[in-house]
Amino acid sequence: MTAMTRRGNTRAAILEASVDLFGSRGFAATSLDDIAGRVGVAKQTLLYWFPSKDELLDAVLEQTALELATVIEAAVRSAPDDPLARIEAVVKAVFRPAVRRPALLGLVREVSRLSPPHAERLTRQVQPFVRRAIDYLGEQMDLGRLRRADPGLVIALAYATVTGIATEPEALRAVEWPVTASGLRRLRDELVAFVLAALRP
């Protein structure tokens, strides 16, 4: 099976390029030729690995969800039991890949533009996590360790804040924020402070 040294390699390269392009330009604005060009391969090869653009999208979404879930889960596990500390850990953990590869969260945001089937599949995939998070936040609110609010909405709002700021470079340009290394570090800290202030009891 040495013939397969490149197996998965091409596939992975296609997936990676697709995340970047779907996430930055959007699904509809990205042609198979664009992706193929970036990977350095013929369009045909894409359609060999993924039978259609739609199924490529599905694979891309699934992989992205998996990546993010892994990052988040690791952050939660490594943080102390305090809800604010956990939230801070999650925000920071998501911020890193979001800055390194803005398209990652951009892709998640793209979901609302896609056809209901795609959206629903992803929704169903994250649902268990969401439910666990809702339960956890609810408990912590009962204990008075978080501001009393609807746990589900709080998740949605925090998600909107983090995703929004990470995927809209234009918003940052509008307030003339420097996109340097130190600027990003400070952005991360202010983002954490913003979210924590919104959730503190």
Added chain:
Amino acid sequence: MTAMTRRGNTRAAILEASVDLFGSRGFAATSLDDIAGRVGVAKQTLLYWFPSKDELLDAVLEQTALELATVIEAAVRSAPDDPLARIEAVVKAVFRPAVRRPALLGLVREVSRLSPPHAERLTRQVQPFVRRAIDYLGEQMDLGRLRRADPGLVIALAYATVTGIATEPEALRAVEWPVTASGLRRLRDELVAFVLAALRP
């Protein structure tokens, strides 16, 4: 000039349909035929009023920015001098059209996907407002009436939160939020509470 009873009418209808479609499906995913079909007119008529799809987009962006600026300015003016009260007024003012026509904010978000020239034009258009807002928030922070933070970032973050929650119905579906009239009212209140908690000193 009675022949022009419909002048502006067609143009306005095209603009409105374009906001809806560009904002919901995205610019690239919307064809001129789609817009023409919704307006009930031939594609050629679109190209009569707007010489190209790109210039149509420009007009759409400009109109949207104007609409939002009007709403926001009115909200600021009608609110008392307290910064938290003003922020609450703005969030509520933006929330209303955002719910009535989700595509409005969706279009704004679309900007980050567009070509730099389009994005820059819009950025330049909102810049004076942003600068005034930054100055105002800075003053209020000095007075201790807002949590101390970078004013520009606070604006960007609040923008991200409001826009994100208003334009991502999927996020709400993921947390099983009811999209009923009363559900939306409560969403608005929780959104306001979230943002205010994030900004309170």
Added chain:
DNA sequence: ACGTTCGTCTACCAGGTGGTAGACACAGGC
């Protein structure tokens, strides 16, 4: 040695895209 499977390619196609050319209806000014 040889057929088979795997990965990639070139060639091609039907349909949709943004955009052009030009005809038509109709109103107003002279």
Added chain:
DNA sequence: GCCTGTGTCTACCACCTGGTAGACGAACGT
């Protein structure tokens, strides 16, 4: 009555899109 300008249309085009058909080489199992 005729010319001119405005708004809309149909017909058409060059190009790009996602997707199919099938050839080709290389490594494999036997």
